[in-house]
Amino acid sequence: xxxxxxxxxxxxxxxxxxxxxxxxxxxxxxxxxxxxxxxxxxxxxxxxxxxxxxxxxxxxxxxxxxxxxxxxxxxxxxxxxxxxxxxxxxxxxxxxxxxxxxxxxxxxxxxxxxxxxxxxxxxxxxxxxxxxxxxxxxxxxxxxxxxxxxxxxxxxxxxxxxxxxxxxxxxxxxxxxxxxxxxxxxxxxxxxxxxxxxxxxxxxxxxxxxxxxxxxxxxxxxxxxxxxxxxxxxxxxxxxxxxxxxxxxxxxxxxxxxxxxxxxxxxxxxxxxxxxxxxxxxxxxxxxxxxxxxxxxxxxxxxxxxxxxxxxxxxxxxxxxxxxxxxxxxxxxxxxxxxxxxxxxxxxxxxxxxxxxxxxxxxxxxxxxxxxxxxxxxxxxxxxxxxxxxxxxxxxxxxxxxxxxxxxxxxxxxxxxxxxxxxxxxxxxxxxxxxxxxxxxxxxxxxxxxxxxxxxxxxxxxxxxxxxxxxxxxxxxxxxxxxxxxxxxxxxxxxxxxxxxxxxxxxxxxxxxxxxxxxxxxxxxxxxxxxxxxxxxxxxxxxxxxxxxxxxxxxxxxxxxxxxxxxxxxxxxxxxxxxxxxxxxxxxxxxxxxxxxxxxxxxxxxxxxxxxxxxxxxxxxxxxxxxxxxxxxxxxxxxxxxxxxxxxxxxxxxxxxxxxxxxxxxxxxxxxxxxxxxxxxxxxxxxxxxxxx
Numbered sequence: 001x002x003x004x005x006x007x008x009x010x011x012x013x014x015x016x017x018x019x020x021x022x023x024x025x026x027x028x029x030x031x032x033x034x035x036x037x038x039x040x041x042x043x044x045x046x047x048x049x050x051x052x053x054x055x056x057x058x059x060x061x062x063x064x065x066x067x068x069x070x071x072x073x074x075x076x077x078x079x080x081x082x083x084x085x086x087x088x089x090x091x092x093x094x095x096x097x098x099x100x101x102x103x104x105x106x107x108x109x110x111x112x113x114x115x116x117x118x119x120x121x122x123x124x125x126x127x128x129x130x131x132x133x134x135x136x137x138x139x140x141x142x143x144x145x146x147x148x149x150x151x152x153x154x155x156x157x158x159x160x161x162x163x164x165x166x167x168x169x170x171x172x173x174x175x176x177x178x179x180x181x182x183x184x185x186x187x188x189x190x191x192x193x194x195x196x197x198x199x200x201x202x203x204x205x206x207x208x209x210x211x212x213x214x215x216x217x218x219x220x221x222x223x224x225x226x227x228x229x230x231x232x233x234x235x236x237x238x239x240x241x242x243x244x245x246x247x248x249x250x251x252x253x254x255x256x257x258x259x260x261x262x263x264x265x266x267x268x269x270x271x272x273x274x275x276x277x278x279x280x281x282x283x284x285x286x287x288x289x290x291x292x293x294x295x296x297x298x299x300x301x302x303x304x305x306x307x308x309x310x311x312x313x314x315x316x317x318x319x320x321x322x323x324x325x326x327x328x329x330x331x332x333x334x335x336x337x338x339x340x341x342x343x344x345x346x347x348x349x350x351x352x353x354x355x356x357x358x359x360x361x362x363x364x365x366x367x368x369x370x371x372x373x374x375x376x377x378x379x380x381x382x383x384x385x386x387x388x389x390x391x392x393x394x395x396x397x398x399x400x401x402x403x404x405x406x407x408x409x410x411x412x413x414x415x416x417x418x419x420x421x422x423x424x425x426x427x428x429x430x431x432x433x434x435x436x437x438x439x440x441x442x443x444x445x446x447x448x449x450x451x452x453x454x455x456x457x458x459x460x461x462x463x464x465x466x467x468x469x470x471x472x473x474x475x476x477x478x479x480x481x482x483x484x485x486x487x488x489x490x491x492x493x494x495x496x497x498x499x500x501x502x503x504x505x506x507x508x509x510x511x512x513x514x515x516x517x518x519x520x521x522x523x524x525x526x527x528x529x530x531x532x533x534x535x536x537x538x539x540x541x542x543x544x545x546x547x548x549x550x551x552x553x554x555x556x557x558x559x560x561x562x563x564x565x566x567x568x569x570x571x572x573x574x575x576x577x578x579x580x581x582x583x584x585x586x587x588x589x590x591x592x593x594x595x596x597x598x599x600x601x602x603x604x605x606x607x608x609x610x611x612x613x614x615x616x617x618x619x620x621x622x623x624x625x626x627x628x629x630x631x632x633x634x635x636x637x638x639x640x641x642x643x644x645x646x647x648x649x650x651x652x653x654x655x656x657x658x659x660x661x662x663x664x665x666x667x668x669x670x671x672x673x674x675x676x677x678x679x680x681x682x683x684x685x686x687x688x689x690x691x692x693x
Contacts (some may be wrong), residue, residue, distance in 0.1 A: 020257045024265035028239060029272075072105045073166030075125035076114040081150050085129035088152070092173025106166070118155060124163040125170065126155040217382030218358040224281045224316055225355045225374070226348075228274045228323045233344045235273045236327035239266045241340035263413045267328050274320035278313060311384060315377050315394070318402035322373060323351065325408035332412065339440060345447045349599070353607075358382040362533040365393045373404035438489040442579025449481045450600060457602060466548055470559050474567035482575040497574040498627040503676055510620070510629050513669040514636030516662045517616050521637075522651040523659030525609040547645050556642050565635030572597045572614065573621040573630045582684050589683075590618040613637060619670065625678040 077085050089106065111117040114126040135151035152174065156167035243252070252262060330347050334340035354374035357363050358381075365379040376397035383390060453473065460469055486496055493499075547556060577593050584592055597618075598611030617630040644651055 017258070017261055020261045021265045021268070024252075024257060024262060025268055028265065028269040031238075067161075070105070071162045071165070072107050073124045073162060073169075074107050074109050074122070075127060075166070075170075076109055076111040076117065076123055077127045077129060078114055079127075079129035080134065081129035081131050084150070085127055085152055088174060088177065089127060089170060092170055092177055106170075115155060118157060118163075121160075124156065124160065125166045127170075128153040128155060214382065214386040217385035220312070220381050220385070221316070221319070221358070221374070221378035222352060222355040224278060225319060225323070225352060227277045227281060228320060229327070229344075229348050229351050231277050232270050232274045232323055232327045233330075233341075233348075236270050236324075236331040237334075237337055237340040237344070239269060240328065240331040241334040242337045244334075245336045260413060263328070263332075267324060267409060267412065270328055271321055271324040274324045275317065278316045278320050281316075308384065312381060315380055315384075315398060318398060318405050319374055319377055321405035322401060322408055325405060325412050326351070329408065329412040335440065339444070343443065345451075346443065346599075349447075349450075354378065360533070365397065366390055368530060370396050371400055373401040377401050435489070435491065438485065438491060439579050439582055441489075442485070442576060445481070445485055446576060446596060449477060452481075453477050453600060454602060466546070466551065467555065467559050470563065474563050478571040479567050482571050485575060491578075496578045497570050498578070498621060498625065498680070500626040500628075502624045502626045502629055503678065505676055506624055506629050506673065507632070509669050509672050509676075510633050511636065513616075513620075513666060514633050515640050516665040516669065517613060517633065518637045518640050519651065519654065519659060519662035520666050521609045521613050521616075522654070523662065524612045525605075526652055526659070528608040529605075547642065553642065553646050556646070557639050560642050561635045561638035564638060565631045565633075568597075569617065569621075569627050569631045569634055572600075573617050573627050577618060577621060577680075581680065581682055585684055586622055586680075590615050590622060593618040616666075620673065622680045622683070623670075623673045623677045625680045 075089070077089070079085065086108070109123065111123060111126075114123060117123040118126050130151040130153065132149050132151075135149070154167045154171060157163040257265075326347060327344075330343050331340050334343050351374075354372060355378050357369060357372070357375035357378050363369055363375075363379060365376065365383055369379060370376045370393050380394045380397045384394070456472065456477065457469070460472075482496075485491075486493055546560065551559075572593055576596060577589065580589055580592060583589075594611045594613075594615030594617075597614030598607045601607070601610045617634055620633055621627055621630045641651075643649075
């Protein structure tokens, strides 16, 4: 049967859906291109920021080196053996005939109080010269090595480049003088000339380009991921949360487009921006590094063929898909533009955590990390740039991250297709107050609290007394922020903090569960260390930081166990749990509260075991309806850890059977708590099952 050439062709449901998606995508891109701010932040900035960073970092590094080479190191000499020290320093500051470094520009100045002058910046170096007798006396006080010869103590400031460089050069010069004097003594005693002994030479078998690729490869995924998250978030905020606020999303829903088509189209727009950012960074990499348009530092040889750049782009594609799905889901959960902007801070924070995997020297792609999305790609990129092509594991990393992206995409489509998330509920007022407003603000508020906490800890850790630091963290930041939130939203204090009585039978279970939970969390840490190994030096430094010498154990128990058990529980199992109780079902609620609790402990290697403990505390609170059992459990957990550390009982050194028994005891405790449960009031109800027809 003949048809009219001008009549439209019939399309099936799939064809109509594809046409609708294309139409929405075209409309979204037109709106995106009209918004100059979005274009600048998401597209233009990534285009220029990489070369600016590379030019800027090179200029700063070269300028710093020039300043250090020409900087004059002002020093003072003190002590009873100052005259001989002056002579040694003058000889040490002269470069040898075969020296590869320039001489240190030293200028001696007089100072009545050299240590004070060093602190005030009037000196870069203070050399204290002690006789052998004085050095021996100082050794008895534990301030110097055991020596029976004169001692030179170099006082400098590590936080000032000129001071550190001057001390290092003087130390190297003195060491060279000492070596030459030692050889002269050996020859004078008839022990032969140095040429008669074997000499030692080093030969580096690694090519310079592989070493440069190894160092550079650590940063590639981290930088690209930051650009994806920041640029893509601008588009994601506007495409769902912004349209909700403007009311245009409801208009779109009245068209023939299905919700699945709308979600798919918006996801494609965000994915296109993320891929565009990836292309831009790949071209930047090719143009400015592989083609050497930017002069690289001396000795930094990075020879990258165009084919490697294409491979890097292919490896980054699943990360772009994963990021776009996460951003779409986050924007869909927000009810306004401003709320979405606040949500993207924790997303940015959590999203960059896997990208730091290449900075851990013990991690390799050929390990269990290949099953961790983003982290596996980051390690694959580092190994590719270092000249190592482990193809089976590179392919496995790509497949794992692509599968995670597909799963998040399906999750976003399913979640955002519901009426509650696509459009605000009809009964919701434009002006929200009280508990509803608090529920919307609690995550952004805790994000701000985390920022304040992180800045404070980063600047004072190790510089002030641990007890003062803990009091500021617990009382000022945690409790103070919680009380401000409660005051702002006029909430009942007892209800927010869950200050309720519990059944007496709960307390023995808490006493049993506390130590069992700590041992089980240690087992979780050991399992996590199989994927992310932690250097022993880092663990020892952390242990010394939280249990410094000179503080009695009873004070450590108070400041590390009792006070955190009170104030951290009021903050996380009180304020945070109360704010999220209507947004999440009980199991996701406990997991979310535990994860945020883990983030507040900052150290990456503590994230998983601390989050595990946080989930335990949240579950106890949900089952008992009160924060008091979690307080006691928390205090027991920390006190057990303090006592074990004080008596040098290594919990990570236990056998597997001990962790298994602890996990079994913990499970039995929760079974008993479930039977005695007094559920936390006001939790989000379970969704009702659809009746069968």
